[in-house]
Amino acid sequence: MSKVPVTYKRTDMQSDQEVKWCPGCGDYTILASVQNFMAEMGISKEKIVFVSGIGCAARFPYYMNTYGVHSIHGRAPAVATGVSVSNPDLSVWVVSGDGDSLSIGGNHLIHALRKNVNIKILMFNNQIYGLTKGQYSPTSEEGKKTKSSPFGSVEMPLNPMSLAIGAEASFVARSIDMDRDLTAGILEEAKNHKGSAFVEIYQNCNVFNDKAFEQLTNKETKVANRINLVHGEKTVFGEDGHKAVVIRNGIAQIVDTKDVDESEIYVHNIHEENPSIAFSLSRLSHGPYGPTPLGVFRKVQRDTFTEEVHGQIDMAKEQKGEGELDKLIRSLGTWDVS
Amino acid sequence: MEMENKTVESIPAITIRFAGDSGDGMQLVGTRFTDTSAIFGNDLATLPAFPAEIRAPQGTIAGVSSFQVQIADFDILTPGDNPDVLVAMNPAALKAHLHDLAPNGMLILNEDAFEEKNITKAGYKVDPRESGELDGYRVFGVPMEKLTKEALEEFDLPGRAVLRSKNMIALGLISWTFNRPLEDTENWINDKFSKLPDIAKANIKALKTGYNFGITVEAFHHTYVVEKASLPPGEYTNINGNIGLSWGLIAAAKKADLDLFYGSYPITPASDILHELSKHKNFNVITFQAEDEIAAAAASVGASFTGKLAVTGTSGPGLALKSETISLALSAELPLVIVNVQRGGPSTGLPTKPEQSDLMFALYGRHGESPLPVVAAKSPSHAFYAAYEAARIALKYMTPVILLSDNYVATGSEPWNLPNIKELNNLETNIITKLNTEDGFLPFLRNVDTFARPWALPGTPGLEYRVGGLEKEEGTGNVSYDAANHQYMTDMRAWKISNIANDIDKLEIHGDESADTLVLGWGSTYGGITQAVNRLNEKGVKVASAHFVHLNPFPDNTLEVISKFKQVIVPELNTGQLLKLVREAFLVDARGINKVSGETFTAQELTDKIEEIINE
Numbered sequence: 001m002s003k004v005p006v007t008y009k010r011t012d013m014q015s016d017q018e019v020k021w022c023p024g025c026g027d028y029t030i031l032a033s034v035q036n037f038m039a040e041m042g043i044s045k046e047k048i049v050f051v052s053g054i055g056c057a058a059r060f061p062y063y064m065n066t067y068g069v070h071s072i073h074g075r076a077p078a079v080a081t082g083v084s085v086s087n088p089d090l091s092v093w094v095v096s097g098d099g100d101s102l103s104i105g106g107n108h109l110i111h112a113l114r115k116n117v118n119i120k121i122l123m124f125n126n127q128i129y130g131l132t133k134g135q136y137s138p139t140s141e142e143g144k145k146t147k148s149s150p151f152g153s154v155e156m157p158l159n160p161m162s163l164a165i166g167a168e169a170s171f172v173a174r175s176i177d178m179d180r181d182l183t184a185g186i187l188e189e190a191k192n193h194k195g196s197a198f199v200e201i202y203q204n205c206n207v208f209n210d211k212a213f214e215q216l217t218n219k220e221t222k223v224a225n226r227i228n229l230v231h232g233e234k235t236v237f238g239e240d241g242h243k244a245v246v247i248r249n250g251i252a253q254i255v256d257t258k259d260v261d262e263s264e265i266y267v268h269n270i271h272e273e274n275p276s277i278a279f280s281l282s283r284l285s286h287g288p289y290g291p292t293p294l295g296v297f298r299k300v301q302r303d304t305f306t307e308e309v310h311g312q313i314d315m316a317k318e319q320k321g322e323g324e325l326d327k328l329i330r331s332l333g334t335w336d337v338s
Numbered sequence: 339m340e341m342e343n344k345t346v347e348s349i350p351a352i353t354i355r356f357a358g359d360s361g362d363g364m365q366l367v368g369t370r371f372t373d374t375s376a377i378f379g380n381d382l383a384t385l386p387a388f389p390a391e392i393r394a395p396q397g398t399i400a401g402v403s404s405f406q407v408q409i410a411d412f413d414i415l416t417p418g419d420n421p422d423v424l425v426a427m428n429p430a431a432l433k434a435h436l437h438d439l440a441p442n443g444m445l446i447l448n449e450d451a452f453e454e455k456n457i458t459k460a461g462y463k464v465d466p467r468e469s470g471e472l473d474g475y476r477v478f479g480v481p482m483e484k485l486t487k488e489a490l491e492e493f494d495l496p497g498r499a500v501l502r503s504k505n506m507i508a509l510g511l512i513s514w515t516f517n518r519p520l521e522d523t524e525n526w527i528n529d530k531f532s533k534l535p536d537i538a539k540a541n542i543k544a545l546k547t548g549y550n551f552g553i554t555v556e557a558f559h560h561t562y563v564v565e566k567a568s569l570p571p572g573e574y575t576n577i578n579g580n581i582g583l584s585w586g587l588i589a590a591a592k593k594a595d596l597d598l599f600y601g602s603y604p605i606t607p608a609s610d611i612l613h614e615l616s617k618h619k620n621f622n623v624i625t626f627q628a629e630d631e632i633a634a635a636a637a638s639v640g641a642s643f644t645g646k647l648a649v650t651g652t653s654g655p656g657l658a659l660k661s662e663t664i665s666l667a668l669s670a671e672l673p674l675v676i677v678n679v680q681r682g683g684p685s686t687g688l689p690t691k692p693e694q695s696d697l698m699f700a701l702y703g704r705h706g707e708s709p710l711p712v713v714a715a716k717s718p719s720h721a722f723y724a725a726y727e728a729a730r731i732a733l734k735y736m737t738p739v740i741l742l743s744d745n746y747v748a749t750g751s752e753p754w755n756l757p758n759i760k761e762l763n764n765l766e767t768n769i770i771t772k773l774n775t776e777d778g779f780l781p782f783l784r785n786v787d788t789f790a791r792p793w794a795l796p797g798t799p800g801l802e803y804r805v806g807g808l809e810k811e812e813g814t815g816n817v818s819y820d821a822a823n824h825q826y827m828t829d830m831r832a833w834k835i836s837n838i839a840n841d842i843d844k845l846e847i848h849g850d851e852s853a854d855t856l857v858l859g860w861g862s863t864y865g866g867i868t869q870a871v872n873r874l875n876e877k878g879v880k881v882a883s884a885h886f887v888h889l890n891p892f893p894d895n896t897l898e899v900i901s902k903f904k905q906v907i908v909p910e911l912n913t914g915q916l917l918k919l920v921r922e923a924f925l926v927d928a929r930g931i932n933k934v935s936g937e938t939f940t941a942q943e944l945t946d947k948i949e950e951i952i953n954e
Contacts, residue, residue: 015804017816046799051640052806061804062817067796069643070806071636072666078633082640082648083796085624086599090644090796108636111629309624316619323621325589325759334575334756335377337566 008039015065026177026203033183048091051080053100056131057124060095074105077112080119088306094121102138110167115305116195123200128209161282164198165275171197173296178217195304213288229295234265252280270299351410353418357435358427360403363505368405374522376576379566380409384751385417390689397459402434411565415865419940429460445475450483482507489547493540503544510548517563572755579721579747584614586725588621591647594765597622599641601634602651606689607745608679611651631656635663642672645795651677654696664738665704670805671791673732680744682936691936692746695912700740707828709835712889714742716864719754733767736790746862746938768793781815789834839891845884845899853880856903860886870944900924
């Protein structure tokens with residue numbers, strides 16, 4: 001077999017399947033970002049596996065010229081866990097949506113994060129059910145009128161960043177479909193992260209929930225509403241940085257920059273072991289309304305499930321030697337009948 | 339050992355049941371007696387029974403745990419019908435089990451537990467020892483608690499720890515009565531309590547005290563010996579179904595040159611498979627205790643995608659949760675073994691009792707047209723081979739396979755004549771490492787003999803492919819909504835499974851082949867059915883039996899076998915599931931013998947019922 005180049009063109013990453021999302025869907029932009037990133041990430045494509053559940057986003061693996069599993073609703077993190085722990089050499093990516101990850105698959109998401117399985121979870125959040133044609137999702141805002149909530153949703157939405165941090169995630173980040181550079185940067189950080197990575201990508205559903213993220217994309221409003229989290233940098237935003245984030249009594253707050261001493265402005269540290277500040281940052285917005293943090297919230301190192309499982313196997317082999325069937329079936333004691 | 343004027347009677351077989359509070363250590367006493375008898379060379383079979391609650395209220399019927407063992411000097415197939423000996427550690431144990439004791443059976447009572455409080459708690463109005471209801475049994479009252487306290491006086495142990503050793507009195511006494519040496523149990527105790535030498539010494543003292551009580555007390559004037567059984571020559575171990583099944587999976591992985599992945603969520607009575615496999619990581623076994631039943635199955639599908647022998651294990655309620663994931667494996671045509679250790683249902687049902695009521699669910703419990711092979715273990719020692727067979731089919735045919743066991747097979751034990759590992763067949767896989775056409779890789783281009791698709795594993799350059807639950811185009815595997823293709827793929831998935839009928843052991847006839855009546859069974863009723871047919875044949879009643887290991891597809895000679903007989907009887911621990919399948923598939927007016935009491939058939943019960951039907 002000839003040596004496979006580890007840098008590709010974007011077209012090398014495209015499968016021969018026609019992409020069938022609705023014209024104008026944010027998924028196209030994300031697909032392009034991911035394909036561009038994958039082409040240059042330096043991993044042979046036979047070692048890449050995409051795993052998805054059900055939903056619009058879940059068609060993603062069909063469009064990647066890598067290995068892929070389009071599994072069942074909500075179960076992608078569990079399937080991906082099986083893939084990752086079975087073959088630690090693989091680069092395993094989960095593509096999911098807000099319904100898939102946070103509703104039907106909530107249990108698998110939190111446990112994959114808690115266990116720090118070496119998988120990268122990209123959750124496209126469009127705050128709506130697209131594939132089933134427009135019901136409210138667990139991230140839809142209260143009062144959201146949809147086909148299944150004609151009088152408005154009466155449910156409190158989940159905050160995916162808060163959930164992931166609460167579930168002991170070691171890598172938590174948020175991007176937005178239109179911002180390819182931000183997405184590429186986060187993907188790079190996620191790829192380099194040892195363990196599970198949870199990346200929420202705000203994604204516009206132009207058919208059922210158009211302009212949900214407009215405050216963060218519209219030229220007029222985005223400067224005022226995007227809080228860019230950059231490791232090692234002071235967290236200021238808005239026109240000429242006139243707004244800043246400070247941490248008071250452990251709680252993140254937005255203040256006018258001019259009102260505080262410069263030393264009080266929060267300098268973002270993704271490696272902070274204590275998750276409280278990252279959690280507090282996640283509470284600055286509850287959905288893309290008003291100033292909303294984007295970027296890497298948290299990136300801390302701890303042992304991965306994948307490594308630990310194989311560590312125990314290696315240890316068992318060291319202590320007991322390679323398993324022998326002849327010994328195994330005699331391990332409870334035997335007697336002879338002649 | 340001194341015999342002190344006592345008579346020793348040789349008997350061919352004996353069935354002993356130990357019963358007490360679930361904290362009384364009855365399972366341990368039973369297991370120790372069993373192991374000693376196994377090493378001695380008896381044939382044997384065991385039946386543990388315990389409440390679903392870990393520690394139900396002391397002294398109540400709900401909290402009674404029991405262990406039955408039959409030992410014999412000949413080849414036996416069941417743990418015995420009615421016990422000849424009942425050891426009852428308290429009134430509740432007596433109440434729960436007395437009705438099973440054989441007439442004139444030996445009844446050993448822990449006298450110290452028969453105080454008014456316990457007698458009332460068990461639901462007796464008067465002391466059963468005085469009411470006359472024990473007439474017709476040979477009753478031996480033994481002050482087990484008093485003996486334990488006296489024997490352990492020299493040890494500085496708290497009162498509770500002292501009384502915990504009273505099960506050793508019972509074991510010692512039974513060892514005396516049945517002429518079993520204590521050495522093996524002494525070694526076991528020393529090993530188990532190697533870090534607590536005082537506890538070890540105390541238990542051994544209690545064991546010997548029970549033994550010596552038998553020697554010195556006049557009442558035990560008679561002891562028994564069950565001679566070695568004339569089993570086929572070989573090397574034996576005493577195996578239960580859960581361990582046998584676990585080892586079968588490890589062996590299958592090894593013989594397929596794959597690693598084993600076992601995904602499971604703890605559930606009675608399947609958890610011991612997870613425990614057993616977790617011990618054997620040095621066989622490159624990955625055990626994954628998942629967050630739920632669905633994740634256990636889903637992770638196994640992921641493992642299968644990467645080239646593991648993937649197995650997910652559960653019991654009935656868990657199989658319900660795995661159903662959608664099994665359909666994914668079926669549609670993606672990935673190998674997967676799903677173990678279902680059946681228990682009484684529906685819902686939480688009877689978690690610690692056997693039932694065969696998931697057969698229809700195994701065959702049909704999925705959405706869509708989704709046939710898959712079903713294999714059933716028929717005895718504790720057969721569980722090894724059933725697991726091996728399920729793995730063989732899954733890997734060769736790229737399909738999920740359901741492997742049925744039940745609580746009776748899982749927790750019961752019997753001697754297993756060990757196989758020669760070298761003689762176990764290697765298992766074929768469909769792993770592919772090169773393109774299968776000049777134009778590229780076709781993930782659904784099938785093997786012309788087995789209809790299996792190739793198994794391309796991530797990490798293999800050039801074979802990158804995507805697979806999922808949407809309908810696939812034959813050959814390319816691309817998503818297809820084409821009408822003719824869906825018809826074709828549905829038919830193909832069914833052909834693939836029914837074709838396996840040509841690649842499995844034929845159905846064998848046991849007993850009198852010239853008989854008019856065939857008893858047809860599956861799974862754990864094997865021992866009871868076979869023994870019943872043997873007994874009837876010995877009596878001169880013409881009857882034969884056949885036992886399914888493969889429930890889907892049936893062996894290709896099934897019709898031929900059934901056609902030889904005028905009458906077919908199907909005993910099952912359900913309300914007639916195989917019965918329906920057989921009637922439908924072979925258009926035969928079969929009759930059922932059905933039971934769903936949480937207990938298995940006794941051989942005598944089947945003997946009587948089969949004879950009754952024959953004589954109608």
